[in-house]
Amino acid sequence: MAAPPGPRTPTRTDQPVLQARGIRKAFPGVLALDGVGLRLFPGEVHALMGENGAGKSTLIKVLTGVHPPDEGSVSVDGSLQRFAEPLEAQHAGISTVYQEVNLCPNLSVAENLLVGREPRRLGLIHWSALYARAARLITELELDLDVRLPLSAYSLAVQQLVAIARAVDLEAKVLILDEPTSSLDRDEVAQLFSLVRRLRDRGVAILFVTHFLDQVFDLCDRVTVLRGGRLEGEYRIDELTPVTLVHRMVGSELRTLDELAETSRTASAAPVPAETPFLSARGLARSGAVQPYDLDIHRGEVIGLAGLLGSGRTEAARLLFGADHADAGGLRINGERTDLRSPRAAIARRIAFCSENRKAEGLIAELTVRENIVLALQAARGWARPLSRARQDEIAARWTEVLDIRPADPEAQVRNLSGGNQQKVLLARWLLTDPELLILDEPTRGIDIGAKTEIQKLVTRLASEGTAVVFISAEIEEVLRLSHRVGVLRDHRLVATLLNDPPLTPDRILGTIATGATS
Amino acid sequence: MTPPDDIGAGGRRPARAPGARRLTRHRLFWPATFLASLLLGNVAFTHDFFAVRVQNGHLYGSLIDILQFGAPLILVSLGMTLVIATRGIDLSVGSTVAIAGALACEHIATAKDPGSLPTVLSAITLAVGVAAAIGLLNGLLVARLYVQPIVATLVLMVAGRGVAQLITDGQIISVSSSAYKMIGGGYWLTLPFAVLLAAALVAVTSFVTRRTALGMLIESVGGNPVASRLVGVRAAGLLVMVYVVSAVCAAVAGLMISSNVSSADGNNAGLWIELDAILAVVIGGTALTGGRFSVGGTVLGALIIQTLSTTIYTLGVPPETTLVFKALVVMAVCLVQSPAFRARLSRRRRPAASAPAVGDAGVRQQEVHP
Ligand SMILES: Nc1ncnc2c1ncn2[C@@H]1O[C@H](COP(=O)(O)OP(=O)(O)OP(=O)(O)O)[C@@H](O)[C@H]1O
Ligand SMILES: [Mg+2]
Numbered sequence: 001m002a003a004p005p006g007p008r009t010p011t012r013t014d015q016p017v018l019q020a021r022g023i024r025k026a027f028p029g030v031l032a033l034d035g036v037g038l039r040l041f042p043g044e045v046h047a048l049m050g051e052n053g054a055g056k057s058t059l060i061k062v063l064t065g066v067h068p069p070d071e072g073s074v075s076v077d078g079s080l081q082r083f084a085e086p087l088e089a090q091h092a093g094i095s096t097v098y099q100e101v102n103l104c105p106n107l108s109v110a111e112n113l114l115v116g117r118e119p120r121r122l123g124l125i126h127w128s129a130l131y132a133r134a135a136r137l138i139t140e141l142e143l144d145l146d147v148r149l150p151l152s153a154y155s156l157a158v159q160q161l162v163a164i165a166r167a168v169d170l171e172a173k174v175l176i177l178d179e180p181t182s183s184l185d186r187d188e189v190a191q192l193f194s195l196v197r198r199l200r201d202r203g204v205a206i207l208f209v210t211h212f213l214d215q216v217f218d219l220c221d222r223v224t225v226l227r228g229g230r231l232e233g234e235y236r237i238d239e240l241t242p243v244t245l246v247h248r249m250v251g252s253e254l255r256t257l258d259e260l261a262e263t264s265r266t267a268s269a270a271p272v273p274a275e276t277p278f279l280s281a282r283g284l285a286r287s288g289a290v291q292p293y294d295l296d297i298h299r300g301e302v303i304g305l306a307g308l309l310g311s312g313r314t315e316a317a318r319l320l321f322g323a324d325h326a327d328a329g330g331l332r333i334n335g336e337r338t339d340l341r342s343p344r345a346a347i348a349r350r351i352a353f354c355s356e357n358r359k360a361e362g363l364i365a366e367l368t369v370r371e372n373i374v375l376a377l378q379a380a381r382g383w384a385r386p387l388s389r390a391r392q393d394e395i396a397a398r399w400t401e402v403l404d405i406r407p408a409d410p411e412a413q414v415r416n417l418s419g420g421n422q423q424k425v426l427l428a429r430w431l432l433t434d435p436e437l438l439i440l441d442e443p444t445r446g447i448d449i450g451a452k453t454e455i456q457k458l459v460t461r462l463a464s465e466g467t468a469v470v471f472i473s474a475e476i477e478e479v480l481r482l483s484h485r486v487g488v489l490r491d492h493r494l495v496a497t498l499l500n501d502p503p504l505t506p507d508r509i510l511g512t513i514a515t516g517a518t519s
Numbered sequence: 520m521t522p523p524d525d526i527g528a529g530g531r532r533p534a535r536a537p538g539a540r541r542l543t544r545h546r547l548f549w550p551a552t553f554l555a556s557l558l559l560g561n562v563a564f565t566h567d568f569f570a571v572r573v574q575n576g577h578l579y580g581s582l583i584d585i586l587q588f589g590a591p592l593i594l595v596s597l598g599m600t601l602v603i604a605t606r607g608i609d610l611s612v613g614s615t616v617a618i619a620g621a622l623a624c625e626h627i628a629t630a631k632d633p634g635s636l637p638t639v640l641s642a643i644t645l646a647v648g649v650a651a652a653i654g655l656l657n658g659l660l661v662a663r664l665y666v667q668p669i670v671a672t673l674v675l676m677v678a679g680r681g682v683a684q685l686i687t688d689g690q691i692i693s694v695s696s697s698a699y700k701m702i703g704g705g706y707w708l709t710l711p712f713a714v715l716l717a718a719a720l721v722a723v724t725s726f727v728t729r730r731t732a733l734g735m736l737i738e739s740v741g742g743n744p745v746a747s748r749l750v751g752v753r754a755a756g757l758l759v760m761v762y763v764v765s766a767v768c769a770a771v772a773g774l775m776i777s778s779n780v781s782s783a784d785g786n787n788a789g790l791w792i793e794l795d796a797i798l799a800v801v802i803g804g805t806a807l808t809g810g811r812f813s814v815g816g817t818v819l820g821a822l823i824i825q826t827l828s829t830t831i832y833t834l835g836v837p838p839e840t841t842l843v844f845k846a847l848v849v850m851a852v853c854l855v856q857s858p859a860f861r862a863r864l865s866r867r868r869r870p871a872a873s874a875p876a877v878g879d880a881g882v883r884q885q886e887v888h889p
């Protein structure tokens with residue numbers, strides 16, 4: 001296709017490659033979509049925006065044959081389509097990366113990339129060709145992976161990239177990406193965007209969901225906004241400013257973007273370091289995961305962990321929780337030597353760890369929101385001392401309100417919640433255990449900008465009340481906004497621990513990551 | 520957090536399912552419907568199928584028979600439910616049934632006064648104690664040595680049957696003990712004692728799992744073992760517990776079976792009962808992939824299987840086709856319960872019932888002019 005490079009605005013004669021009209025989709029108890037339409041033109045990057053639970057992922061699932069719509073139609077290149085399953089949509093040229101990565105963790109990266117279209121020879125899989133082709137795909141995305149390793153050897157962010165690489169390879173005319181950037185750092189985001197621009201210039205239509213406003217203004221040509229399951233409107237990006245876009249999404253004139261963006265940075269003053277830190281790690285290490293590191297965490301202190309993808313942030317944090325067992329070094333809690341043999345032991349020492357991988361390591365999908373929220377507390381009490389049902393209801397109701405979990409139905413199965421709301425359920429689970437050390441690994445992943453600010457405020461408030469917090473995020477700005485000190489990791493090594501006063505800049509952090517210099 | 524209240528879900532109309540839809544969605548709907556239709560179907564062949572007579576102060580009738588002969592299966596399935604809820608499976612229950620019966624009968628047969636209550640009580644204690652040890656072994660293999668449940672319990676499925684044969688010397692041990700006969704063949708308060716015993720154990724299990732946090736923690740371990748570990752659920756203890764419960768349930772079932780016929784048969788007692796139990800659990804709506812379990816569903820599932828066996832006898836289905844007949848019915852039950860199958864059926868029945876209206880029905884799109 002010989003489309004001119006650069007963003008295009010559709011002309012009236014253009015026909016949408018993908019068009020949805022009057023889509024309605026109800027789930028028991030929830031009307032997820034009500035009369036929603038969407039038009040995607042060739043060669044455009046189109047953002048689908050809305051708050052958590054607005055219906056973005058559901059719309060994508062309806063477009064691609066995961067859910068049949070109750071009403072409404074989907075047409076591809078002007079002809080009506082009823083996809084009975086995602087594979088049919090894929091054959092019609094619609095390639096999709098869903099919000100929850102749907103790959104097989106125990107297969108190799110290469111198999112995940114090419115499953116269903118393995119190169120064959122005499123009917124048998126041609127393994128060397130498979131690995132070669134997979135490696136080529138990976139280098140195109142400027143990734144550095146061993147395609148023969150099982151996918152589970154890599155972090156969630158890498159798995160997300162593999163899912164994208166797989167989708168991109170599918171020779172599609174429509175590419176749908178549901179929150180692809182939620183756990184990527186700047187570099188990967190930049191790589192993904194340049195790939196998306198290349199595809200757009202080839203005439204591919206791209207539908208893109210994100211909660212990062214700057215990414216929308218950076219990349220997208222047009223925007224469709226959903227609010228509470230209804231279509232709010234379709235706009236050209238130059239008709240909008242970040243402020244008006246947020247107004248369209250939340251439907252309120254009260255919140256200005258300034259109010260949202262301004263989270264009093266380190267609102268809690270840096271704590272006066274006590275004699276003994278709450279937790280102190282000396283030479284803590286695990287081979288293949290983290291090199292020996294020292295870290296003191298005081299009560300009331302927020303320590304950010306920054307570093308690139310695969311730098312060992314998560315691995316370092318897991319040792320502090322006993323999720324993995326350290327094979328060298330030691331831990332002291334309140335000055336007392338301890339060996340955290342299991343998460344259970346860490347929880348008994350009032351440590352909480354909210355994993356970045358909510359599907360695999362967080363949620364119990366078929367249990368209810370209430371059960372998921374009380375689970376950590378109940379597990380700590382043991383089965384013989386049940387929380388009364390009234391108590392559980394009260395806890396669930398309170399946290400549903402505090403974190404604004406929607407739908408506000410504690411008896412909903414947690415798997416039916418939208419991604420952002422699932423994340424809030426996990427946060428509630430750990431916050432209510434009233435920990436002394438709270439380890440948050442990508443706590444705002446997939447959370448909309450309103451709720452994100454609330455969560456950041458909550459972290460600040462907890463710290464000012466004396467909780468120690470370890471905060472991990474791919475978004476450096478967020479780490480700097482909240483942390484008193486920032487630990488910088490590079491190649492599985494803690495290279496520096498920087499005081500965030502006077503305020504550090506993202507460039508300073510990136511510089512430290514690049515040079516690995518200690519200060 | 521103070522969300523403006525005019526947004527999002529607040530302004531959303533809930534989509535209420537009509538009453539009938541909500542009923543068919545209830546997890547016990549399909550098993551209950553199936554059991555009911557199976558029972559009703561029997562009336563066509565046996566007109567007094569639902570009749571219950573009182574004779575010598577005991578209740579008699581086909582329904583009572585189904586309950587009485589179904590009691591051992593209900594018990595085995597009960598234990599199996601908890602095991603399956605943790606993503607496990609217990610293949611050794613059939614052998615445990617045989618071992619328990621063999622131990623008890625051997626003990627009674629060699630005792631000085633086979634009819635006395637102390638003899639019977641010690642026989643029961645012996646059988647249940649040994650079963651608990653079997654469960655403990657299974658549980659430790661699974662929880663501590665991380666042996667796949669199907670492999671761990673396969674060992675005892677095979678070896679256990681051999682042990683039972685060793686205990687009985689390959690013979691059938693007959694006992695004559697009225698106290699022992701009570702367990703599987705006696706009556707109490709007009710009902711077969713076995714039915715009351717099974718009902719009591721079902722009630723205790725539901726009560727304990729649902730009134731304590733046991734049920735939720737079991738479902739958590741089965742639903743997502745990795746996440747459960749990270750929230751601090753003590754999975755090993757729970758796993759050992761469910762295998763012990765399963766073995767003890769099987770032992771009680773074994774006592775019932777041997778007591779009913781006043782003899783122990785190491786070769787045939789409880790043969791293939793593990794498969795019927797797994798089937799009962801699945802028909803009852805507990806998935807083999809673990810997680811949510813339903814004790815009520817399992818009881819219905821076990822009753823369906825027992826009713827089916829009874830029906831086959833009363834219909835006089837030739838013995839060589841009974842297994843095929845049973846398989847067909849079970850397949851039908853499973854298909855009806857499969858959401859994918861039902862969706863396919865209803866899609867065929869009303870093709871494009873909700874055929875889209877062409878035109879921008881209800882789309883409020885803002886035209887974009889270049
Ligand atoms: N399978 C389901 N069963 C019941 N309710 C569902 C199901 N899937 C989605 N929902 C509900 O539909 C609504 C829209 O969810 P959806 O996942 O589309 O939101 P979203 O816009 O993608 O949000 P997020 O930004 O958090 O990912 C939510 O209220 C959700 O709870
Ligand atoms: Mg979503």
